[in-house]
Amino acid sequence: MIRVLGVAAIFSAAAAAFFQCERKRGSELETIEELLLALHTMESQIRYERTALIPLFRQLSRSLKGDAAGFFERLYAFASKESELPLSDHWENAAGELPVPDDAMKLWKGLGRRLIGDEESVRNSLQMAAERMKDICEKLNAGRPEKRKLTGVICGSAAALLVILLI
């Protein structure tokens, strides 16, 4: 009976690890999709209404979901309170907590330094970032079933090995 319970516990832990990995990947993908939406919104707001960045950050913090909304909320708070630092510093500080893969993080942090200058250069920066973010998003989406399978195999094998070794 104890052995059965032990085996069940080990496989439950493996399943939990599997779902944790899946949730993380899902959250990364969701955040990237939301950031992509933010880039499109920023570009069109600047193009059609020339909205300034600070009100735009506030607007995005309300309209987006999850970690992306949190990013814009932090950014808005930093930039409204400590407005003497350059925007790129606030952007980088706020980006530190985003749950995204390294390539997306590097892209996102770099964007903060390019949101200065005239309308055309700001919009170009946003468009380029959106294109690259879209690529990252597509790559993540395409690799997801394979990663899911791989994670499942690793978690299952690890659990089985542990069962053999311990029981």
Added chain:
Amino acid sequence: MSEYETGRFCQAAAYLPSRLRKTALALSKEVQESSEEFRLRAGYPMTVLCDGKEHIVGSGTEALVKQEDLETVCNLATEFSRYTATETLSRGYLTAEGGFRIGVCGAVVLKGRELAMLKEFSSMTIRISREQRGIAADLCSELIESESFLSTLILAPPGVGKTTLLRDLVRCLSYGGEDRSPFRVALVDERGEIAVMRRGTPQMDVGPHTDILDGCPKAMGMEMLLRTANPEIIAADEITAAEDLTAIENAANCGVKLLATIHAASVDELLEKPLFRRLAEMQVFRRAVIIRREGRERFYRLEELY
């Protein structure tokens, strides 16, 4: 009144970097009330303009204005979005929320023969604009004849109070009075200093019968308002260009009365300028209000132009 005056001082000071803001807010209430401008020049201490004279604020190296401070003022005024102020910055000023005009000097970037942008700011002037209700109350009735407004020019050198008087005249005309009905006034607020619009709502009282076109060049704005707002009076600040005169003439030909300001100390000085000689020849404006300043007091003199 003093609470309002110091309140506007504090609002304008919010556009200063924190180091300079602290020294500005440490000034006495009396100075805060009478301050008209903050003047920042890179490498020199900040000054405030009171009663026409500049006074140094603070002391030591802390009081010196750095070039980065001027960049900070620009970031604060444009909310980190210089692209929102490209047009005004290319003409040497920024308009900050609250209706504060910030005059800017720096290195000029030319595109062809046109001024495209200012960069590497070297000095800035933050004008502390204030609403003074009632200053035009007596004048207003003198500008109306047989229930019709007489087109009027407001003349004064810079910093004497043309915009403040214009705002109150618009307010008086728009509200009407016991013995006169209100006028439909259309206001072209090119620099956003008169009505101080914030999300479609004027922050300064320009009356209930006033239609406002915010941030629009005067000539273009006057034509738009003529077509769309059916105004009895069109008001605009600081007539400076030939196209403004053409728009004024068109509006006058449509039977609309005009109210505008011009930089000039007197009618004679106005007529010395070729552009404004044309304005006199057009005979659109019947009256001129000349503002004279003595200390903190302003005196208004009315002259008939023809």
